Amino acid sequence: MTSHPGPSAPTPDSTPDPDSADQETPESDPPRARLQINPDRILDDAVKVIRRLHRHGHKAYLVGGCVRDLLLNEIPKDFDIATGARPRQVRRLFRNSQIIGRRFRLVHIRFGDRVLDVATFRRTPPKDEDDPYVRQDNAFGTEREDAFRRDFTINGLFYDVINNRVIDHVGGLEDLAIKRMRTIGPAEERIQEDPVRVLRAARFAGRLGFTLSEDLAAAARKFADDLRKGAPPRVLEELYRLVTTRGARHCFVHLEGMGALEPILPEVRPLDDWYLEALERGEDFFGGRREVETQWMAAAIMLAPAAFDVMRTCDRKDLDLAVADTIGPLAHRLTIARRDSTRARLCLAAQARLAELPDGRPARRLAQRDFFRDAITLRRILGPLFPSEQDAEVLAAWEEFGKDAAGGPRKRPKKRRRRRKRPLHPDATPSTNQECEPTSPSSSAPVPKNPPAASPPDSSNDDS
C-alpha cells in the first residue's frame, strides 16, 4: 500500500513553508486515503534507472506529471526522474544516456524509442528586484528546493519507488484530493515569474476538471496580458498541448475566462459553439497525445476561425490567395513551422469545396491531391464551412467520391520526346532511319484512346 509521509496539511490558501517538517498523511482523511499509486503502472525502465541511481548513493524519485497522473489513476504520458546526482554522474552510470541542453543540462536515457528525462534537483534562481520575470533556471538545489520551484502543488510531488511512498513538500496531495489547482507560493509572484503558467493552469484545470484556487484565478486574470512577453515558441508549445489534450474544450473556456486568448490568439474570440464543438471532436482525433505527425492538424484548428472568416466572405476564385494572406502572417506570428502551416492552409482552403457536393473536374482534382484525406478529417473535426441540412449527405458523398478517385493522383501521360532528326547521310537509305522517327501511330509507343486527364498545375502553390 502507498503510504503518504507527506506534507503538513496546508490551510486552503497557503503553501507550506519549505522548511517545515513533513508529516504523516492522516489515513482517516478519506479523499487523501483514496490517492494510491499502483506500482504496476510504473514503467519498468524508470524503476531500473531509479534503483541504479540509489545503488550508487543518489536520491532519485519520479516527479511531476507522472506522480500526479498515477495518483489520479491515469496513465502517465512520460516518466520524469529527479535526482541528487549531477548530470555527469548520471551520464557515467548509463551507457545509453546523453547530456542535453546548454542552459539547463538534463540527461536523456534512451530505451528503444523511449527517452527518460533525468534532471538534477534545481532551485529557483535569485530574482532581479526590478524584473519579476525569471530568465534563467539553471541552479542546482536540494530535493526540497526542487519541489518548491515547480509551478502547481499537484505537479510538485515526488514518488519514492524504493520505499513506495509519496513525498509531498508542497501540499499537493491535499489539492489532488479536493481537485484544486494552486501555485506553489504566492500566485501573483509565480505567475509574473513565468506567464506561460497561465496557459498551464488552464490546461490542467480543463483536462483534469479541477478548479482554480481563488488567488490563482485572480492572478491569472491580472497577468494574462503578460503572455505577450512570453517567448513565442514556448507559447506555441503550450497552445499545441492545449488543442491536443483531453478536455481541450474546457481548457479554452478557462483561457477565455482568464483573458488569456486576447494576447496570444485573439482570432478565436469570442469562442462560439462551432469552435468549442470542433475542439471537442479534435479530442478523439488526437487521443490526448501531442505528436509531431499530427501537429499540422492542431495548427489548422488554431488557424481555422481566421481562415473561415475570410472564406465565408471572399469570392471562390480569390479563395486560395485570401486564405494564404490570412494564414501566412498569423502562422508567422505564432512561429508555426512552415511544414505544418502549409498543410494546414491547404486543408483549410479545401473546406470551401468540401462544403458542397462533389462535382466535376475541380472536385476530382481535389480528391487526387495528397492532402485530400487530411482535408476530409479536418472537415469532420471543424464541421462544414456553410452549415446546411445536407451536411451529412455532402460529407458522405465526398467520402465516396474520394474512394473512386483513389488509386493515387493520376499521372500525366508521358510526353513523347521528339528526337531530333539526325541529318541523313547522303548515302543512307530511308529504311535505316525509320526507327529514329516514327511516322505513324502504329510504329510509335501505343497512344491511349482516352488519355487520363493530366493533373493541372496547382493553383494553391502547394509546397507540401
Ligand code: ATP
Ligand atoms: P503533462 O502530463 O501534460 O506532460 P506535466 O506536469 O508532466 O504534464 P510538463 O510540461 O511535462 O508537465 O512538465 C513536467 C514538470 O515540470 C511539471 O509537472 C512541473 O513540475 C514542472 N514544470 C513544467 N513547466 C513548469 C513551469 N513553467 N514552471 C514551473 N515548473 C514547471
Ligand code: MG
Ligand atoms: Mg510531462
